[in-house]
Amino acid sequence: MNTPRDPDEILSAWLDEGPARLPDQTRRAIVVALPSVTQRWRLSWVPWRFPLMTNTMRAAAGIAIVAIVGVAGLNFLRPAVGPGSAPSQTPTPTATPEPSPTQMAQPSAIAAPIPSLTETFDSANGYSIGIGASMTVEKTDAPWGLPDAFDAIVSSLYLLRVGSDVIPDGVDVDAWIQTRLTQGTPGNCGAIRAELPEVVIDGHAGKIRDSCGEIEATVVAGGRAYLFTFWMPEVPLANGREIFDAFAATVQLRPEDVLTP
């Protein structure tokens, strides 16, 4: 009865369970197998010179060496400034983080700038939305109901997933959306759609939920249900709703423009 019911705490505890040390026999098996596995592209395999070289090959090799030395010399003498001399892209050393038992616990919230949504993304799902210049969009080509069946608008701090589908005739809209949401993006955080607060997007009525670290709106337009999920994966945003509203204000729902496969 004293079991904690905070889902993230339970998830964290569950994820921490499990073996932490590679068994010695596996370690030994790897080491023992090394001599039987030949490394590829070892430079030591390349002979210092090929034993049989014709005069033509010698001449070609000589020309190649002169050309390489010449190009290298020119590059060396060229000044290393100016627009053409990009700094070498040395990847940053990757620190190996230790497994953290508190990863599921959210850090404290920060306030993010309200994005300037100056560009428009038109989706085959029958809507358009404003996006920021630095945001990326990943369009879905999967049918609704599968994990990746959403357009994803991505910034460094948050993710907005949008999907839509036709509401079949004769169904209870709340129940149908609830079922579809549960199927497509499970959980709905235990909320009953019919009991959620109202929201209006592009003049169309819908419902909104702000819980479980995400804001989710479902709206109906022209016999079509639209789902907008705003999620902050790494840092919770104190003004997440404000940012969501900024996106929502740019939305145009155009069910008539949906591309049918």
Add this chain to the structure above:
Amino acid sequence: MRLVERAREGDDVAFTDLVDLDGDRCYAIAYRILRDVERAQDAVQQAFLLAWRELPRLRDPERFDVWLHRLLVNACYEELRRYRRWSTRIRSLPVDGPGTPDTTLSVEDRDTLDRAFVRLTPEHRSVFVLHHHAGLPLAEIADVVGVPVGTVKSRLHYATRTLRAAIVADSQVDTVEARLA
């Protein structure tokens, strides 16, 4: 990085040191993706042997960790594919017991999460484990699994939500049962 460079030159002692350094972490990740100790051991072994074979092709030793994670995740995918092919649904438990048994986690919670987790695709599992267990930033996970960072976010969102939903649904059933009792 010196160890990586030496191993790249064919020094198997240096590579053995790398196995000692990274083996536990790789095993912990593999187990959490696969939820099976024997398959996790196989995946780790595959990943390290492949790393040894291909190491001379790794141009930048500083990317060794990302590269090794990529090999490991691919080995886990291969294990999962093989597991599905020969699916016997037999669950193997850790022979040395759970590393850090958590007494606050009920048997029902564990069972619920185990069932929800195996329903996730390998791609969703790996992103979830690399982020929430290994603590890798999303950009690095994108590098490891070879997809855009937006896809990583999307997968992480789905996986987290699925697992959370399983717990919430389970607790709602508990509440209803408690009311009926």
